[in-house]
Amino acid sequence: MITNAIGTATPFVNTGAGPLLIPLEINHPSHLAVVDPDTAFWAIVRKDRLADLIAGSNVVETYRQRMDICASEMQGLRFGLKPSAVYFNATDRCNLDCSYCYIPRDMRRSGEQMSEARLLESLALLRDYFASHMPAHRRPRIIFHGAEPLLNFKAIRAGILAFEKQFLFGVQTNATLLDDATLQFLTDHQVSIGLSLDGPTAEITNRTRKGWHGPGDVHESVIRAMEKLRGYPGYSVIVTITRENVAQLTPLITLLHSHGVPGCLLNATRCTLPGAREVRVADEALADPFIRALEYNDELFKKTGHKMVVANFANILLAILAPTARRLMCDISPCGGGRAFFALAANGDLFPCSEFIGLDSFRGGNLFQDGVEAALLSSAFAAVTRRDVDHINPCSRCAIRHYCGSPCPAEAHEMNGGMDQIGAFCHFYEEQVRFAFRLIADGRANDFLWDHWDSADGMETIFDLSGAVTAT
């Protein structure tokens, strides 16, 4: 029995210290969900039994007994994590000029390139930092991220060779520089590879992923890489959903399936910079095509036996089914930026997340001059790590706020006017959560999740903000 502040036993839900259980319409013919917004506990209940549940039932009684555990798990996830990954920009430069890139154009055109010596020095400093709090058996992740990391592959190669016993490595690449020798090296060294593709045809991919002087062969390069990577389990493809491809998600799923892609992300464009906002899909227009693509992906799975997990949606399912097993860290508040991971720019500057590279006020210090600990304690990082969904209007009264987290702080700050503002895709999150609950109600959730997600082997968190690392 739960007691209230003065120790009185509380037999009811929704008053005093009793459990808070809010009914949630999930657009299911016979069931709805009840959710405790504070702990993210939930139950699926038949619509005609809701009154019985609220009046007292086994579900409520079981939850009463587990309420403290649920609350402390959520507290640990939200406030108890330490970094275990770095998004490492070995270069500021990119050979492409994609419409929605979060790195400012002048940086991508002529920014810094880290020397091999500096890259090795960085990895040594990061190794020492992680050794201070991570158990020896757990390797932190280094994800070489963009700009385009393969512009500095010689230095990256040296880093992987020197530190492969200390780190798990990943590379997020546009694939245009991924020649056979580079690919062989990366797969020989079990480096996770993330590719980016925005369309089922070159014409559609080229609308957003393009060179500085015209389309180039971006689409063909990715298709070639997917063919070469067929059968390699450690790779994934990110699709960035924009108004240029939102009507093409189903053919895109067909294309990825036909190449045996093991996992993908269907990410809504992050709206941090103005260029990205020009190609964004309106919040209300995203959920329908996205859910149709997920359903079609499931149909293909049933037909072919090949499961391609859409990681960003799978993560929402996990946020409901097993909050602490979630793998990506955007849909929790505070988000993973500056908390579960941080980003390193090519000149050694430290940011809470790659999304903030280029926004000087979020620079928390420099790896070589100040070190990681100082950056983590900086006011620049605190601005992100203190952004709390419990203090954002209207999220603070939203029943699904711990499945959503109101991402992203960079978008909230740059697009909506402040860290205390809502994120960019509220409606999209609401509909994804309703769909996730429908799948759970119908016993279909496992089709959309990684195999073995509920076993010890399948639970490694990868803190993958934009697909740089593939599912383990």
Ligand code: SF4
């Ligand atoms: S929500 Fe935004 S700032 Fe936070 S981890 Fe995701 S991309 Fe980075």
Ligand code: SF4
């Ligand atoms: S963004 Fe929308 S769905 Fe997410 S927590 Fe806020 S109100 Fe809820």
